[in-house]
Amino acid sequence: MSAEILTILMFCTLMASIALGHPLAITLAAVATLFGLIDNGGNIEGLFDLFVNNAWGLEQNYVLVAIPLFIFMAQILDRSKVSEGLFDALYIVLGGLRGGLGMAVIVVSTVFAATTGIIGASVVAMGLMAGPALLRRGYDRGLASGIICSSGTLGILIPPSIMLVVYGGLTGMKETSVGNLFAGAILPGLLLSGLYLGYVAIRCAINPSLGPPIPAEDRTATVAEKVMMTAKSFVPPFGLILTVMGTILAGVATPTEAAALGCLGAIVLAIANKKFNVEVLKSSCEATLRTTAMIMLLFVGGKLFSVVFLSMGGGDVVADLLLGMDVNDYVILAIMMAVVFMMGMFIDWAAILLVVVPIFTPIASDLGFDPLWFAMLVCVNLQTSFLTPPFGYALFYFKGVAPPEYTMGDIYRGIIPFVIIQVVGLALMVTFPEIITYLPSVFFGGG
Template sequence: MSLEFLTIAMFLTLVLAITLGHPLAYTLAAVATLFGLIENGFSIPMLFDLFANNAWGLMNNYTLVAIPLFILMAQLLDRSKVSEALFESLYVVLGGLKGGLGLAVVVVCTVFAATTGIIGASVVAMGLLATPALMSKGYQKELSAGIICASGTLGILIPPSIMMVVFGGLTGMKETSVGNLFAGAILPGLMLAGIYFLYIFIRCNINPELGPPISREEASKYSAAQKWGMTMKSLMPPMVLILAVMGTILAGVATPTEAAGLGSGGAMILALVNRKLNWQVLKEASYATLKTTSMVMMLFIGGTFFSTVFLSMGGGDVVADLFIGSGMNRWTVLFIMMFIVFMMGMFIDWAAILLVTVPIFMPIAMEIGFDPLWFSLLMCVNLQTSFLTPPFGYALFYFKGVAPEGYTMMHIYKGIMPFVLIQLLSILILCMFPSIVTWLPGLFFG
């Protein structure tokens, strides 16, 4: 069989197996096993050696130790109710503006993203906390759903992010180390949050019925000094934790794995200060961490098997020749790669997309002259859309699971569309101004 036929057949088999609804990690490993046997003449010992060496390499990867530590930090923070205190203070501070409660959600989710990095925790927490307040003040259902779902997905982009840890572990390159990815993601993440903020503010000022302000009596209950004090009191604990984690990484004092350990300890202290730390909380947080880490690592193993077999049989060369040998402009090649990632995001989990595409696309991007760090962040921003795009956007179902009665999936689908367009706009901005990604890594790590 020709190499081109095997390459196409391997991808079509993967798509068919995913469509049939089989678990993704096992699907990736099964397809890799089938085509690995075909490629090496059905030599089981040879394939077993290949898989065993890859699995051992994964388990021996020090960078990946940060995954369970960051997940544990997120679980403890979720249970310490840090976001509740912050939302309550911002409810008073920003509520008097048109769209002010929506703006408060964006700010809280941005801070929460920089402390947790777990999408489910952000969307569920804000769905439970903010949706009743938004409904009681007359906010449009579509806009409310869009604000919470889109702002909640900032956690996958703003560091510390599990996606960046996985990406850095996959590439193994100095340019795309976890530290560089964290530094490179800060400005794009804040830029995206800022565009959300501006969009909500402008749209609600054009049409105040979409997001009316709270009453003047409610807004004037507290003096300016009291509002400032409430905000600082609720904002300081998470900001100290963010500086402890990101500050040590950017200053070169700690590796991402060591900083993740520091963050877990800090989250435990915050939970203790808020009187939320007990045996039940520790048990639930540890169990949730074990469950999530196991899922991520199984995907990692299955995806690595798939990419290893695909590259070993020459599939990467086939794809590279298709893109590079076609004579297309390099920006056209970039658009095609980003379009493939975007379309995959509608149906497949972000981790599986990374595991399948990064080993193939990264060499192509470097071959046509793109900066690897910049290209990596483009992919990460693009993958953020996978949480919002129907039919399988995780954030949509997280929100639907906690939304009050009256919210339909159609409300949610309509609400997220402007925010998906904003995310695509942010990719265009990063293409026009690459320094948004590269400036901070250059400043901190040279």
């Protein structure tokens, strides 16, 4: 059977299995086994050797040790309620502006994203804190839903991000090392956060009923009190961000070492907030174990899928198809981004990375694209996968904790403008590559 036919059948089988609701990691491994045996003529021993060698090589990747450490840090911070104090302060500081409370949610989510890197924690925390508050203050339910879901997804992009650690571990390239990816993600993350803020400010300026200011009697604090409230709540998480990111960008520590330092810092913050005890430690460890096991199982399944796909010539088929098109290089880039976007509607981000990175990265290199720039475009694109129906995880996280007044219709309606903003942000990064490459060139001389 030709490589072209095998490639088509393999992808169709994968999509059909996912549509039937089978577990993704098991589906990837099962499809890899089926087509691996078809490709090698039923040589079970040879396929087993291929799987064992690649799975063992994956588990030996030292960079991936950072994953459970960053997850543990996020779990401790989620239980230490660091974000609550910052939200309470910004509630007073920005609440007097049209859309100010919504903008406070975006600012808090941005800071929280830089300390957790886990979407579920960010969206759930904001949903519990801000969902009822926005509703109480008369905010449009669609706008409120869009604000919480979109800003909560910044955690997958703004470092320290699990997705960036995974990407760096997959490529093994100097240009896309975890340090370079962390540096390259800072400005894109802040750009998207700024675009969200601008959108909320403009919408509420045009139509104040969408996000009315809080009454004057609820914001009686003096300027000095506002400054003190903000500083007191902002300094601890910002100090943790500097501890983790500063050591990486300064070259003092590897991402794995910085993650361990971040765990220590998170425990110190939890102790300072009087939220640290045996039960918190136990539940954080259990959640870390479950999440890490899920991610690593996906890694193994995705690795088996990609190695079979590439060994049977699937990568060459896709490369020949795209590179053989008589179109501008950026049209091919747009096609690859569209594929990632569409896959994000149905498949988990980790599985998408494990499938597309081995296929698209060589194509991007053949087109002469900067590997770091291309990697960040993929990661920014994947952030939308948490927002796009039918399987946008952020939408269901929020619905699970939101007051009953928020319907799925409100949530779907609310995220559409923010998905468009994501696409606009992606277009800006294509047009101005320095948004991605500037900071890596400053810190590491790359990009």
